[in-house]
Amino acid sequence: MKPFKFKQFTVLQDRCAMKIGTDGVLLGAWTPISDTTNSILDIGTGTGVIALMAAQRSGAEIIDALEIDTEAYEQAVDNFEASPWGDRLFCYHASFQEFFEEIEDPYDLLISNPPFYAEDYKTSDEQRDMARFQDALPFEHLFIGASRLLSNQGKLAMIIPFKEEERSIEIAEQLQLYPQKITRVKGNTTSEIKRSLLLFGFNQIECEIDELVIENSRHVYTKEYMDLTKDFYIKM
Template sequence: MEKPFRFKQFTVQQDRCAMKIGTDGVLLGSWVPISDATNSILDIGTGTGVIALMMAQRSFAETIDALEIDSDAYEQAVDNFETSGWSDRLFCYHASFQEFFQEIDDTYDLLISNPPFFTENYKTNDASRDVARFVDSLPFEHLLIGATHLLSEKGRLAIIIPYKEETKVVAIARKAGLFPHRITRVQGNPVSDIKRSMLLFGFDNVDFEIDQLIIENGRHQYTKPYIELTKEFYLKM
């Protein structure tokens, strides 16, 4: 049986989830601004539930909802929520995002998603893993248009995507009526290519900051900014 992933304030079981805990989700959950998310947060495609649990640790939001389409992952997220210290604030829906945003009248202060983003034309023999990894189960267009239905007036959407998709996603967002409020580009080390973009969107068209985060100076030699960002979660930080 796969070992649980232990953070400083909670533990995540992940043996039933196609996509295991990785750097992307923890980065996004650590990076996203939560000062304005006082009422409600929605984690889209929660998987193990790790980002929703991070939001429960970091914020005082009364309601932290999560959404998961895969049955096994949904059940695992529910279990992880129930064994955490914030079970009274966490709730998981078993549904697709497309169904959810068309049926729910509530709005959220913050939407957060580590979405599926493999767009290449190949699949594996593992249907659950394909759903978790491939963009056709949640196209960026659906995510961004759905966000405009679910966000409160001052609400914001935070996502992490491949850097190569950044220009396209920002253009789709603008067409949907969402504008960048912050962009952080992520490098594995000082000489590697930029691999990820963390994007924060809102309805206001504002001047925004673009910055960069380098994870390591060398193998397991983490940079000070990365340690500072994730130290409330990782045991070894």
């Protein structure tokens, strides 16, 4: 499995069940990060790509990541140490539930590309299944943890299947977390909406909603997608 080279860092992924994919890169590039964002937590970091993107995009002093799978955790640590931002990146080997029950310092930003193939059958690869299935991190846990870990003005950013958007908003609202920005993602102009990028916060404000199309035609990317990812992808 070849390393994935970005413009400013390289990600080894041979030990991770979930390889680098469009979802993670989209989320890492799309998540709003402000000058006041000093602490970031990437939940279920896998290769560490989202935390690395956050380090490239921000001056946040604390960029923590969390990974329950041992192989992926060790690989994320290696990827962090090899990057230009090794002094700001730290990975915890724990489940999110263990983590949010023990940690007391709040974060300004939580980012998660959660496992979400709830309806799919399981394969014989247990490691890959854990990375892909909700059993390991159901939405409820994500929002409960976020409601405890976020600072007052803190935000939670995530990417989920579009069909789960409504349900996740309902769960979040029970914990006083409200959608502030939603971007719905389509593969091309004629395809159905496949993913939702969601930003939640404690303030109930008017939610900004837009749409992102990835390709005009096969391997011909839209300007919007190229603008979003050009700081990362070498060929953009």
